[in-house]
Amino acid sequence: MGVVFFVCSLLLIIFSTRGNADINTSSPLSIGQTLSSPGGSYELGFFSPNNSRNQYVGIWFKNITPQVVVWVANRDKPVTKTAANLTISSNGSLNLLDEKQDVIWSTGEAFTSNKCHAELLDTGNLVVIDDVSGKTLWQSFENLGNTMLPQSSVAYDIPRGKNRVLTPWKSYNDPSPGEFSLEFTPQVPPQGLIRRGSEPHWRSGPWAKTRFSGIPGIDASYVSPFTVVQDVEKGTASFSYSQLRNYKLSYVTLTTEGKMKILWNDGKNWTLHFVAPSSPCDLYGSCGPFGLCVRTSTPKCKCLKGFVPKSDEEWRKRNWTSGCVRRTQLSCQADFSTKTRGKDADIFYRMSHVKTPDLYQFAGFLDAEQCYEGCLGNCSCTAFAYISGIGCLVWNRELVDTVQFLSDGESLSLRLASSELVPNFMFINTSEEARKNDLEPQDVSGINFFEMHTIRTATNNFSSSNKLGQGGFGPVYKEKLADGKEAVKRLSSSSGQGTEEFVNEITLISKLQHRNLVRLFGCCIKGEEKLLIYEFMVNKSLDAFLFDSTLKLELDWPKRFDIIQGIARGLLYLHRDSRLRVIHRDLKVSNILLDERLIPKISDFGLARMFQGTHFQDNTRRVVGTLGYMSPEYAWAGVFSEKSDIYSFGVLLLEIISGEKISRFTHGEGKTLIEYAWECWCETKGMDFLDQDLGDSYCPLQVGRCVQIGLICVQHQPVERPNTLELLTMLTTKSDLPSPKQPIFALHTREDESTSIDVITVNGLTQSVIQGR
Numbered sequence: 211m212g213v214v215f216f217v218c219s220l221l222l223i224i225f226s227t228r229g230n231a232d233i234n235t236s237s238p239l240s241i242g243q244t245l246s247s248p249g250g251s252y253e254l255g256f257f258s259p260n261n262s263r264n265q266y267v268g269i270w271f272k273n274i275t276p277q278v279v280v281w282v283a284n285r286d287k288p289v290t291k292t293a294a295n296l297t298i299s300s301n302g303s304l305n306l307l308d309e310k311q312d313v314i315w316s317t318g319e320a321f322t323s324n325k326c327h328a329e330l331l332d333t334g335n336l337v338v339i340d341d342v343s344g345k346t347l348w349q350s351f352e353n354l355g356n357t358m359l360p361q362s363s364v365a366y367d368i369p370r371g372k373n374r375v376l377t378p379w380k381s382y383n384d385p386s387p388g389e390f391s392l393e394f395t396p397q398v399p400p401q402g403l404i405r406r407g408s409e410p411h412w413r414s415g416p417w418a419k420t421r422f423s424g425i426p427g428i429d430a431s432y433v434s435p436f437t438v439v440q441d442v443e444k445g446t447a448s449f450s451y452s453q454l455r456n457y458k459l460s461y462v463t464l465t466t467e468g469k470m471k472i473l474w475n476d477g478k479n480w481t482l483h484f485v486a487p488s489s490p491c492d493l494y495g496s497c498g499p500f501g502l503c504v505r506t507s508t509p510k511c512k513c514l515k516g517f518v519p520k521s522d523e524e525w526r527k528r529n530w531t532s533g534c535v536r537r538t539q540l541s542c543q544a545d546f547s548t549k550t551r552g553k554d555a556d557i558f559y560r561m562s563h564v565k566t567p568d569l570y571q572f573a574g575f576l577d578a579e580q581c582y583e584g585c586l587g588n589c590s591c592t593a594f595a596y597i598s599g600i601g602c603l604v605w606n607r608e609l610v611d612t613v614q615f616l617s618d619g620e621s622l623s624l625r626l627a628s629s630e631l632v633p634n635f636m637f638i639n640t641s642e643e644a645r646k647n648d649l650e651p652q653d654v655s656g657i658n659f660f661e662m663h664t665i666r667t668a669t670n671n672f673s674s675s676n677k678l679g680q681g682g683f684g685p686v687y688k689e690k691l692a693d694g695k696e697a698v699k700r701l702s703s704s705s706g707q708g709t710e711e712f713v714n715e716i717t718l719i720s721k722l723q724h725r726n727l728v729r730l731f732g733c734c735i736k737g738e739e740k741l742l743i744y745e746f747m748v749n750k751s752l753d754a755f756l757f758d759s760t761l762k763l764e765l766d767w768p769k770r771f772d773i774i775q776g777i778a779r780g781l782l783y784l785h786r787d788s789r790l791r792v793i794h795r796d797l798k799v800s801n802i803l804l805d806e807r808l809i810p811k812i813s814d815f816g817l818a819r820m821f822q823g824t825h826f827q828d829n830t831r832r833v834v835g836t837l838g839y840m841s842p843e844y845a846w847a848g849v850f851s852e853k854s855d856i857y858s859f860g861v862l863l864l865e866i867i868s869g870e871k872i873s874r875f876t877h878g879e880g881k882t883l884i885e886y887a888w889e890c891w892c893e894t895k896g897m898d899f900l901d902q903d904l905g906d907s908y909c910p911l912q913v914g915r916c917v918q919i920g921l922i923c924v925q926h927q928p929v930e931r932p933n934t935l936e937l938l939t940m941l942t943t944k945s946d947l948p949s950p951k952q953p954i955f956a957l958h959t960r961e962d963e964s965t966s967i968d969v970i971t972v973n974g975l976t977q978s979v980i981q982g983r
């Protein structure tokens with residue numbers, strides 16, 4: 211990011227420094243002369259940008275090369291001759307006169323007592339002072355160019371009709387005003403705004419006491435150097451910044467290209483401290499009304515939740531200007547008598563990490579609850595945000611310039627018709643409550659793309675200390691991003707898919723969202739390297755609990771029964787309710803993750819599909835799965851279906867009841883876990899099968915029923931196993947169960963699961979090759 215400096219003409223003019231003297235009626239400043247501020251920080255004189263023939267009167271940092279000009283007097287009208295004087299007249303006006311004593315530039319008339327002088331202060335401010343009254347008659351700080359210094363300010367004063375803004379140079383060697391401007395808006399609270407002509411170009415987001423709410427990270431690491439003072443009643447506001455310690459010099463400038471930059475100097479070099487706009491999402495309203503610009507994703511634009519592109523055709527061509535429109539009319543719009551409460555009332559969908567939209571209104575509600583109530587109660591309120599340092603903001607017009615960051619930012623609550631958050635599929639109709647619990651309002655409109663360097667940083671370059679485990683498709687790492695809610699899976703084997711196919715597939719998978727599925731946030735692709743970014747689960751996987759002598763005590767029977775039902779719900783969603791109809795193919799205890807409330811979430815779903823194509827029985831006969839969990843028809847013939855997942859679920863169920871690992875377990879004369887379950891069911895209706903460490907927190911009927919369901923699920927013939935809907939009914943009701951037959955198939959394996967294979971190759975009908983990882 212280059213910083214532009216202005217090079218002054220060095221050779222032809224020999225400067226004579228008049229030190230810190232003044233300009234007075236008898237002593238003008240001529241070309242070739244300069245005036246220093248008393249402390250020697252700034253200098254006033256004539257300069258020529260980039261060795262042009264044009265001369266301007268300006269102020270720059272003294273003894274800093276290349277020269278940085280911070281103020282120009284005659285921006286529009288250069289001196290083209292070799293002689294000119296900056297003079298002060300007895301009437302108090304500062305004038306730039308040419309040889310013929312014609313006025314090139316003037317500060318204009320000031321009422322004065324006949325005696326005055328101009329001096330350059332150590333703040334970089336050029337002031338005209340009345341010698342009698344001592345009053346400041348004029349100052350350069352009230353007539354800013356493209357630069358703001360620590361003691362100057364951008365400000366407005368509505369009653370006086372004043373709006374002090376920054377305007378950039380037209381080009382590198384033309385200081386006349388360019389097309390942009392930087393100003394502060396009279397909104398409450400105000401925000402910094404760069405305009406291009408009269409159109410908004412970039413905005414800082416509303417000021418929140420110590421920071422600009424729309425600039426992520428700028429407040430996080432240090433005390434903000436900015437000060438904004440607004441007096442709503444008087445109609446005034448000003449924005450200034452203070453010098454940071456350890457830095458001798460600094461300035462804020464608006465460049466020719468319309469970028470606001472902040473630069474610090476430690477006495478040697480300039481450091482670019484801040485620049486905006488800096489990313490495509492920074493450009494005002496780039497995704498149109500009700501669009502959302504996502505910083506980490508390509509394409510950058512999405513519609514806000516509950517909105518659809520106004521024109522699909524334009525949207526496909528990546529012309530986002532017309533934005534999005536609401537998909538489902540709000541219930542309060544349909545019937546605005548008082549449909550703001552009750553069953554069909556509109557709801558609010560909360561988005562995090564956003565730069566809140568423009569056109570906000572300050573509402574004087576005291577707390578977040580009132581803010582919500584206030585917005586809910588007024589149909590014209592389409593969104594609200596309760597922002598620390600501001601309070602309650604509401605939106606009554608279209609939502610423009612909403613940006614989503616990866617971290618930081620604010621939460622914005624969006625008013626939607628309640629049907630927008632209920633997906634168009636049915637859940638098991640157990641009760642209204644259960645139905646509510648199964649749904650998690652989430653944004654399903656797309657997938658996030660992450661930058662590789664972001665992931666590398668967040669995982670400490672995939673360091674082993676960040677490794678959480680090794681899954682079937684590659685190692686999993688913890689990511690230290692934002693609030694630590696993400697995990698990264700690094701896909702180890704190439705899926706053989708092209709990037710586009712991969713993205714399509716991942717996008718589909720990311721749309722599978724259910725309370726009992728691990729959420730896929732996004733992916734990252736760099737060359738051959740492919741990463742998936744998942745929601746992070748604090749309590750890791752079920753096997754970490756179940757097979758640990760201490761942790762297993764946390765899972766009493768009611769908890770285990772909840773977990774079993776949760777897994778079945780997730781499975782039903784995958785098999786039946788989602789638009790994709792996914793067969794998991796590698797359901798096992800280590801693929802069940804637990805959130806902080808120990809709610810089970812199935813992970814790695816959809817990956818088998820991606821790695822193996824989507825045919826019901828694929829030709830390659832490569833089987834993804836884990837020994838012990840694989841149904842006979844899948845292990846031997848590579849045939850998979852809903853029923854092969856049911857088999858795996860049965861094994862999982864038996865493991866959860868017994869607290870025993872299928873791969874480790876032997877009983878008596880080498881009986882497998884399934885054979886042992888059969889024996890216990892025949893002899894004690896399954897009671898002996900229950901984990902001995904459970905104490906007596908269980909209900910014998912429930913346990914017996916679960917053992918029986920487990921046995922029905924691992925029946926040899928797929929037709930004898932329940933389908934997923936039947937399975938969930940068996941688990942959630944007291945309906946009659948069929949009697950299981952004695953299991954006649956079990957893959958005998960004594961290998962530890964973690965070293966066992968995830969991929970085996972099956973040729974024809976005999977299992978011949980087993981490949982380790």
Ligand SMILES: *[C@@H]1O[C@H](CO)[C@@H](O)[C@H](O)[C@H]1NC(C)=O
Pocket residue numbers: 231232233234235236237
């Ligand atoms: C005007 O400025 C010159 C040079 O700085 C100084 O010598 C002179 O005394 C000043 N004249 C008056 C009237 O202040």
Ligand SMILES: *[C@@H]1O[C@H](CO)[C@@H](O)[C@H](O)[C@H]1NC(C)=O
Pocket residue numbers: 299300301302303305313319
């Ligand atoms: C102030 O002085 C300048 C320069 O001497 C002159 O051009 C201008 O007309 C004067 N203004 C008034 C009101 O006398």
Ligand SMILES: *[C@@H]1O[C@H](CO)[C@@H](O)[C@H](O)[C@H]1NC(C)=O
Pocket residue numbers: 236237238240293294295307308309310311
């Ligand atoms: C500038 O001022 C000096 C001193 O008053 C004078 O000698 C000179 O002629 C002036 N030059 C112009 C171009 O007015």
Ligand SMILES: *[C@@H]1O[C@H](CO)[C@@H](O)[C@H](O)[C@H]1NC(C)=O
Pocket residue numbers: 260382383
């Ligand atoms: C300075 O002028 C030269 C020649 O006119 C030009 O090539 C160069 O780009 C200019 N530099 C800047 C920073 O504008």
Ligand SMILES: *[C@@H]1O[C@H](CO)[C@@H](O)[C@H](O)[C@H]1NC(C)=O
Pocket residue numbers: 478479
């Ligand atoms: C600062 O400037 C000096 C001299 O130009 C240079 O050698 C040094 O590398 C610079 N330091 C930084 C951090 O840019």
Ligand SMILES: *[C@@H]1O[C@H](CO)[C@@H](O)[C@H](O)[C@H]1NC(C)=O
Pocket residue numbers: 524529530531532
């Ligand atoms: C984008 O669409 C708008 C209409 O919504 C149209 O006016 C504009 O010309 C289009 N821009 C481009 C680059 O096609």
Ligand SMILES: *[C@@H]1O[C@H](CO)[C@@H](O)[C@H](O)[C@H]1NC(C)=O
Pocket residue numbers: 588589590591606
């Ligand atoms: C709802 O909000 C709009 C916009 O702020 C306001 O004009 C209107 O008076 C409000 N209506 C009620 C009933 O408060």
Ligand SMILES: *[C@@H]1O[C@H](CO)[C@@H](O)[C@H](O)[C@H]1NC(C)=O
Pocket residue numbers: 639640641642
């Ligand atoms: C299904 O849900 C509805 C509404 O939630 C409820 O009234 C009905 O009793 C439920 N039906 C069954 C069979 O549970």
Ligand SMILES: *[C@@H]1O[C@H](CO)[C@@H](O)[C@H](O)[C@H]1NC(C)=O
Pocket residue numbers: 671
């Ligand atoms: C990260 O690891 C890769 C491969 O191990 C290595 O090439 C690269 O230099 C590392 N990067 C950093 C920043 O440590």
Ligand SMILES: CC(=O)N[C@H]1CO[C@H](CO)[C@@H](O)[C@@H]1O
Pocket residue numbers: 748749761764805806807
């Ligand atoms: C056993 C265990 O690790 N339980 C943890 C699950 O997650 C919650 C929330 O972080 C912790 O409080 C539990 O200790």
